[in-house]
Amino acid sequence: MQVVVPFAAETPKTRLSTVLAPSERHAVARAMLADVLDAIAEADPELDPLILSTAPIELDEYDEFTDRVPRPVVAVDDRPLTEAVNDHLVSTAEPVAIVMADLALATPEAITDVVETPGDVVIAPGRGGGTNALAVRHPEFRVDYHGASYRDHRARAREVGATIETVDSFRLGTDIDEPADLAEVLLHGRGRTAATLREWGFELETSDGRVGVDRSAADSASDF
Numbered sequence: 001m002q003v004v005v006p007f008a009a010e011t012p013k014t015r016l017s018t019v020l021a022p023s024e025r026h027a028v029a030r031a032m033l034a035d036v037l038d039a040i041a042e043a044d045p046e047l048d049p050l051i052l053s054t055a056p057i058e059l060d061e062y063d064e065f066t067d068r069v070p071r072p073v074v075a076v077d078d079r080p081l082t083e084a085v086n087d088h089l090v091s092t093a094e095p096v097a098i099v100m101a102d103l104a105l106a107t108p109e110a111i112t113d114v115v116e117t118p119g120d121v122v123i124a125p126g127r128g129g130g131t132n133a134l135a136v137r138h139p140e141f142r143v144d145y146h147g148a149s150y151r152d153h154r155a156r157a158r159e160v161g162a163t164i165e166t167v168d169s170f171r172l173g174t175d176i177d178e179p180a181d182l183a184e185v186l187l188h189g190r191g192r193t194a195a196t197l198r199e200w201g202f203e204l205e206t207s208d209g210r211v212g213v214d215r216s217a218a219d220s221a222s223d224f
């Protein structure tokens with residue numbers, strides 16, 4: 001199955017701007033993308049990842065921490081997310097999975113659950129109403145991201161007569177959007193993203209009611 005990984009390359013992760021400098025948001029977005037690509041490759045080398053990026057990206061830097069052969073293809077489409085993904089769905093008659101690039105906790109097992117669960121539309125919801133991973137095997141189904149897209153995708157699937165399955169996954173449900181989500185990476189991440197945050201001096205902060213992250217000012221990037 002082809003696995004499309006949408007990637008906002010130019011101004012990624014704006015909701016992390018209170019804790020990460022612009023250069024760090026780029027770096028953490030790339031680290032998360034690498035973690036997702038690794039999970040896909042380890043789930044099944046036959047899966048065919050396609051990065052659907054808003055701008056050209058150079059993949060050479062991935063060589064040092066992946067043994068993926070061949071490298072994923074990068075397709076550049078600067079249209080908004082929903083439009084770009086739907087155009088891709090229209091252009092292929094084959095089943096397609098769409099896996100977001102900010103799933104830093106993704107594991108091969110979780111990806112396998114999405115691509116192997118039978119159903120015309122298989123959805124791994126994200127916290128907050130989003131759609132973090134999706135498998136589409138129905139020719140008329142189209143995406144409608146943002147807002148409560150989990151609810152909207154279920155409604156769209158019903159409209160076209162598609163069967164719907166939900167994959168209940170903590171690892172795929174945890175997209176890294178807000179500063180508090182970085183605590184989940186430190187707690188549960190096994191890959192590049194967790195290592196990057198630790199290199200930057202992020203630590204768990206447990207003194208308040210809810211676990212968060214803390215970082216010493218000395219470790220912040222110069223463009224913060």
Ligand SMILES: Nc1nc2c(ncn2[C@@H]2O[C@H](COP(=O)(O)OP(=O)(O)OP(=O)(O)O)[C@@H](O)[C@H]2O)c(=O)[nH]1
Nearest residue numbers: 006007008013014015052053054080081100101102
């Ligand atoms: N190709 C493409 N991918 C996008 C676009 N917007 C977001 N993405 C990707 O879609 C996934 C979910 O993105 P969001 O969490 O909604 O947005 P984000 O840009 O990552 O973060 P924020 O700026 O904080 O909203 C991530 O993998 C993004 O890289 C877009 O317009 N085009």
Ligand SMILES: C[C@H](OP(=O)(O)O)C(=O)O
Nearest residue numbers: 130131132145146147149
């Ligand atoms: C793309 C969007 O992501 P969120 O804004 O929920 O992170 C969604 O899942 O619909």
